Amino acid sequence: MLLVRLYTEILAVAMRHEIVRLALPPIGTRSYGIDPEFGARTALAAVSDHLDRHPDMEIVFCLVEPEQYDIYDAVMRGMVADAPILQRHLSQTSV
DSSP states (O other), rough: OOOHHHHHHHHHHHOOOOETTTEOOOOTTTOOOOOOOHHHHHHHHHHHHHHHHHHHOOEOOOSSSSSHHHHHHHHHHHHHOOOOOHHHHHHSOOO
């Protein structure tokens, strides 16, 4: 899937350039009409996989609309049981 490859490539480029902090937007959910929940699941899954291999990297999502935050929050909370790295992150942030 193209969206997964896009997030994976962004994270790979960040690693090649030794970037340890990265902010990501919800790609395609406005401009290209990607379903926001699908986009959030895709982004969070790609980031979770990446953080499993690179736990020292810090990744935040730039969510400018309250609805975006609500969607990402709900999706992340639903993924926590299956993604220990998200569990650690969620416990370290205020939501």
